[in-house]
Amino acid sequence: MELVCPAGNLPSLKAAVDNGADAVYIGFKNETNARHFAGLNFDSKQIEQGLAYARNHNTKVYVAINTYPKPGNFAKWEGAVDQAAEYGVDALILADIGVMDYAAERWPELRLHLSVQGSATSHEAVRFYAEQFGVKRAVLPRVLSVTQVAALVDVSPIPVEVFGFGSLCVMVEGRCYLSSYVTGQGPNTFGACSPASFVRWSEKDSTLETRLNGVLIDRVNKDENAGYPTVCKGRFRVNGKTGYAIEQPTSLNTLPILPDLLRIGVAAIKIEGRQRSPAYVAKVTGVMRAALDACIRDPENFLPDQAWLAQLTSLSEGVQTTLGAYQREWQ
Amino acid sequence: MAVSIASTSTRARLSLGPIQYHWPKEKMLDFYRSIESTPVDIVYLGETVCSKRRSFRHHDWIEVAERLRSAGKEVVLSTLALLEAHSELGYVRKLCENREFTVEANDMSAVQMLAGKTHFIGGASLNIYNPKTLSKLVGLGLTRWVMPVELSQDALAGFQKEMPVGIESEVFAWGRLPLAYSARCYTARAHEVPKDACAYCCIDYPDGLLLSTREDESFLVINGIQTQSARVHSLVHEPYNPASGADILRISPQSQHTERVISLFDQVRAGVLEANEASQELESFAPDGICDGYWHNEAGMASCSGASHP
Numbered sequence: 040m041e042l043v044c045p046a047g048n049l050p051s052l053k054a055a056v057d058n059g060a061d062a063v064y065i066g067f068k069n070e071t072n073a074r075h076f077a078g079l080n081f082d083s084k085q086i087e088q089g090l091a092y093a094r095n096h097n098t099k100v101y102v103a104i105n106t107y108p109k110p111g112n113f114a115k116w117e118g119a120v121d122q123a124a125e126y127g128v129d130a131l132i133l134a135d136i137g138v139m140d141y142a143a144e145r146w147p148e149l150r151l152h153l154s155v156q157g158s159a160t161s162h163e164a165v166r167f168y169a170e171q172f173g174v175k176r177a178v179l180p181r182v183l184s185v186t187q188v189a190a191l192v193d194v195s196p197i198p199v200e201v202f203g204f205g206s207l208c209v210m211v212e213g214r215c216y217l218s219s220y221v222t223g224q225g226p227n228t229f230g231a232c233s234p235a236s237f238v239r240w241s242e243k244d245s246t247l248e249t250r251l252n253g254v255l256i257d258r259v260n261k262d263e264n265a266g267y268p269t270v271c272k273g274r275f276r277v278n279g280k281t282g283y284a285i286e287q288p289t290s291l292n293t294l295p296i297l298p299d300l301l302r303i304g305v306a307a308i309k310i311e312g313r314q315r316s317p318a319y320v321a322k323v324t325g326v327m328r329a330a331l332d333a334c335i336r337d338p339e340n341f342l343p344d345q346a347w348l349a350q351l352t353s354l355s356e357g358v359q360t361t362l363g364a365y366q367r368e369w370q
Numbered sequence: 371m372a373v374s375i376a377s378t379s380t381r382a383r384l385s386l387g388p389i390q391y392h393w394p395k396e397k398m399l400d401f402y403r404s405i406e407s408t409p410v411d412i413v414y415l416g417e418t419v420c421s422k423r424r425s426f427r428h429h430d431w432i433e434v435a436e437r438l439r440s441a442g443k444e445v446v447l448s449t450l451a452l453l454e455a456h457s458e459l460g461y462v463r464k465l466c467e468n469r470e471f472t473v474e475a476n477d478m479s480a481v482q483m484l485a486g487k488t489h490f491i492g493g494a495s496l497n498i499y500n501p502k503t504l505s506k507l508v509g510l511g512l513t514r515w516v517m518p519v520e521l522s523q524d525a526l527a528g529f530q531k532e533m534p535v536g537i538e539s540e541v542f543a544w545g546r547l548p549l550a551y552s553a554r555c556y557t558a559r560a561h562e563v564p565k566d567a568c569a570y571c572c573i574d575y576p577d578g579l580l581l582s583t584r585e586d587e588s589f590l591v592i593n594g595i596q597t598q599s600a601r602v603h604s605l606v607h608e609p610y611n612p613a614s615g616a617d618i619l620r621i622s623p624q625s626q627h628t629e630r631v632i633s634l635f636d637q638v639r640a641g642v643l644e645a646n647e648a649s650q651e652l653e654s655f656a657p658d659g660i661c662d663g664y665w666h667n668e669a670g671m672a673s674c675s676g677a678s679h680p
Contacts, residue, residue: 107497107499107500108499108500108502109499109500109521109525109528110500110501110524110525110527110528110529110531110532111528112500113500113501113502134497135497135499135500135503136497136498136502136503136506136507137499137500137501137502137503137504137505137506138502140502140503140506141502157478157497158477158478158497159478160452160453160454160477160479161453161454161459161477161479162459163459163478163479163482163483164453164477164478164479164481164482166482167478167479167481167482167485168478170482171506181553182452182454182551182552182553183454183553184454184553187454187455190456209552209553209554210550210551210552210597211452211550211551211552211553213497214451214452214495214497214550214551215549215550215551216519216520216547216549216550216670217549217550217590217597219520219664219669219670220520220547220549220599220664220669220670220671221669221670221671222669223663223667223668223669223670223672225520227497227499227518227520228499228520252669254583254587254589254671255583255584255585255587256583257584258584270590271550274584275581275582275583275584275589275590276581276582276583276584276586277560277579277580277581277582277592278560278579280560281584284556284559284560284581284592285552285554285556285559285597286554363553364553364554367564367566368564368566369553369554369564370553370554370555370564370565370566
């Protein structure tokens, strides 16, 4: 099972490589990828350095070009595909059918992965991308239970990658407009959820309010931690009760089910977090590497080490973790 | 920016989208009986949100489909937007293999089953964001597409420049916007039970369950595993402009006043009612306000045509 780690910049790439990533994934400095944040991602020089570093350490480099070009914008995505192909990266992670069509025609030898943003949740959907564009691997949205992932892997025409750790999208990736509904900018076309330019923090009496484009997402006491105001992690009123109507601030953590993911034939496990610091990437990669190695050595008797769990929890949103949709009860 | 009312020669057709909510069987039967005599041209039928909802079985859908067809409507069968279980895939296959009615594919699994075999319609959740994607799907048999709700009139105009001949464009013109789908059922969560023990509680919310901010601003609507806008997206002011390129305007069913909504849209397209006048009455059917920001390249919740918020 391959360990695929996030790299939002060169120091993170090195941190991932040094701590045992089998592959790193990166993006360009524009809206062609789903972590289009200020100060993040790679320019030409950084890509060359990153590729050289990864190759010297036998680590693969994937480039995410996983947003959706709108009419009139297609050339920018073509440019990103061409640039990545010319660098000879190990694979592109794509979501848009048009971009995939272009990449498959223009660069037939280039390995393509289907991004989680492509929203493929069944083997038939996966088969579509495999047959039409020769896609070699599909990253699954975080909506299937372990049993459902197993059923999909059983009949999938290509290997499957799943999320193993990181911030949790609770909506099907590629089909969530909550951010664009509130701000006009969302993951699909802008490459960012709840962009920072729309976020306001304000103190009111003894509370701290967080707003997204004016909409109150949460209000906490000053001594509490206020989470980043993504719509799905806010507190709202439903049927007269106030609470986390969609989900609490929490991170996905699959350590407890690593042997299951291995047994059912998942080909790769992905860590979320290109927007995170190099220190974060180093720690999470290190823990996941150790856990995967232990699991592969002796899957029957694998139990996650308490120190690993504590370390991952301390790095999680809201300092808590969940198995998310992998666990039926969560749904 | 209201545009002039087009002549009847270029007028758009009206469609009725699938019912997004969970209604009891009798209500659904009554609803579709009432639709037979409305001026809506196309009716999309089927459960697109949650496969657990069983008010209607397959034969119920087909009976309603046949009745509406006899009443002169074009009938389309819509597939589930989010597929998780193997059984769900089986039902999508059954719809895709029917040879009586055209199918609206709402996920790539359905596209895979239809591609190269028969012509089909691409639903709004398919992520057709650019002409290159559209053209690829046209090559596989797509004959009509519904624009993703977050795209604008400028985007639609961009599509028009490269539109393959004979392909129809449909836009979501009235209704609460489908904004997200999840593995988790938020209606069940509001009732503090897991999805597997939901007891079909969404049937108590015929227009979804309101989610407000802590300042009591109506914000979203929970509809099982789907999240919608609380505001109703209304394009009654806009798409009668032939330049916008919308061939079909979709009205999304709500538990009350759908016939009247259809009638108002029909009168506007026929040029017998000003959009502003229609809009005033339509606003009274939208208790949490109106929005049209997406159409104007703004935040989806924005209202750019002057409609008020309560």
